[in-house]
């Protein structure tokens with residue numbers, strides 16, 4: 001199971017990133033893992049009762065199990081808010097808490113390829129959809145119902161590899177939709193590709209995406225025990241944990257079936 005670290009593991013504030021994204025609590029910190037190794041991490045506090053710790057942890061573990069590029073280290077961590085407040089302003093929402101659960105993930109040395117979402121529109125980026133891992137991330141997003149794969153959530157490393165970060169809005173219909181007073185405007189690689197590729201290129205891309213579907217069942221099988229342990233750890237009420245786990249497991253397992261993705265995309269692989 002992904003590590004759940006105590007506040008003693010939040011060792012040192014390392015700054016606020018230039019690009020914080022939507023969550024204004026995001027900061028950099030040195031985090032000590034269970035074996036004592038230090039990681040320079042992006043740390044994002046999770047509002048109480050939001051599914052973020054579950055979705056981020058599941059997303060990171062599945063992407064790793066699919067052998068797609070991912071940050072080396074991730075964990076859930078209790079952040080000592082009194083110490084964090086010494087270095088960074090937190091809004092009143094956090095006032096009554098001395099600690100808060102956060103998702104932390106090691107820094108990837110890469111940059112979003114553009115600031116705007118229309119990255120496939122420009123020639124420079126046109127090669128992006130031809131990359132193995134971009135098709136793999138697109139397949140993963142479709143499988144897990146990720147509604148927010150914006151360009152800030154794909155980092156381009158110097159070696160040309162695209163790394164998926166921020167899997168917060170996976171399992172959208174199961175865990176998010178209609179529950180928190182806001183709706184995410186759907187952003188997916190597949191829709192972008194459809195808008196910006198010609199029919200031949202798009203069909204080729206769909207084939208590449210569909211061929212990744214055959215990896216989903218084994219990734220699910222490899223992580224099922226860890227994912228279920230996480231749900232039962234984070235949700236103290238055993239009855240609620242069981243029903244949430246059954247919904248997640250049923251959803252992901254059915255959509256990992258060998259021909260499911262190719263049927264959805266209307267291609268034969």
Ligand SMILES: Nc1ncnc2c1ncn2[C@@H]1O[C@H](COP(=O)(O)OP(=O)(O)O)[C@@H](O)[C@H]1O
Pocket residue numbers: 017019020021022023024026042044071105106107108109110112152153155165166168
């Ligand atoms: N592991 C990481 N390595 C490098 N940059 C990161 C990492 N995690 C987050 N970032 C940077 O911080 C930004 C916001 O983080 P993200 O997890 O996407 O939060 P949000 O939910 O607010 O979009 C990202 O767009 C990226 O620029």
Ligand SMILES: [Mg+2]
Pocket residue numbers: 021022152153166
């Ligand atoms: Mg993001």
